[in-house]
Amino acid sequence: DAGVTQSPTHLIKTRGQQVTLRCSPKSGHDTVSWYQQALGQGPQFIFQYYEEEERQRGNFPDRFSGHQFPNYSSELNVNALLLGDSALYLCASSRRLAGRPGEQYFGPGTRLTVT
Amino acid sequence: KQEVTQIPAALSVPEGENLVLNCSFTDSAIYNLQWFRQDPGKGLTSLLLIQSSQREQTSGRLNASLDKSSGRSTLYIAASQPGDSATYLCAVRSWGTSGSRLTFGEGTQLTVNP
Numbered sequence: 291d292a293g294v295t296q297s298p299t300h301l302i303k304t305r306g307q308q309v310t311l312r313c314s315p316k317s318g319h320d321t322v323s324w325y326q327q328a329l330g331q332g333p334q335f336i337f338q339y340y341e342e343e344e345r346q347r348g349n350f351p352d353r354f355s356g357h358q359f360p361n362y363s364s365e366l367n368v369n370a371l372l373l374g375d376s377a378l379y380l381c382a383s384s385r386r387l388a389g390r391p392g393e394q395y396f397g398p399g400t401r402l403t404v405t
Numbered sequence: 406k407q408e409v410t411q412i413p414a415a416l417s418v419p420e421g422e423n424l425v426l427n428c429s430f431t432d433s434a435i436y437n438l439q440w441f442r443q444d445p446g447k448g449l450t451s452l453l454l455i456q457s458s459q460r461e462q463t464s465g466r467l468n469a470s471l472d473k474s475s476g477r478s479t480l481y482i483a484a485s486q487p488g489d490s491a492t493y494l495c496a497v498r499s500w501g502t503s504g505s506r507l508t509f510g511e512g513t514q515l516t517v518n519p
Contacts, residue, residue, distance in 0.1 A: 321504075323506065323507070325507070325509075330511075331511055331512075332409075332494055332496075332509030332510050332511045332512055333449075333494075333496075333507070333509045334509070335506040335507060335508065338504045338505065338506060340504060345503045345504030346501070346503055346504035346505070346506050348506065378446075380448060380449065382507075390500070391436065391498065391500050391504070391505040393439075393451070393454055394439075394498075394507060395451070396441075396448045396449040396450075396451075397448055398447065398448040399447070399448045401446070
């Protein structure tokens, strides 16, 4: 059973560019959450998707947007990249049970470097 | 707004020592609390998950306790080994009608010296 997968592993972009990161959830999971982890810090919640809708959002600007597809996979898009967007981006998936959140399982992350 | 604090920020111990990592959170209305391990440049590995109604969880040499009313959790590592060297993250799960989120601490960087 494959766990949570993310692509690409590493990415280098230039300031002002746009980037798309991808996440495939663990088999049987229907909810995807995204986190940003700057170097030396704990992960920060960006947003969560369930039933193809953004359900919760952290304190991130509108430059950060996402999408969830019918097969539950998800994309994170960041527009107008800033140097400060350089971080490890983590995807986590879970499965709702009777309306309650299940345990989140994390992928290996995508390392984004903005130059 | 939930805030999670971990103490100490870094810890260096000789092999074989028992140690305690501390986590505190400001809002006691949590769904559960989770301890993770992170190796440099890698993703998160879940170590222990404690539901809000539980007091502790154990896995091998690891034991985590939760005191929701005081907003505290501890991770106890027995007989530490060099392979335990990593960053340990504490995270609390908040849950509302629309969804849930994890709020993380900044982590404790542990080094176990042979």
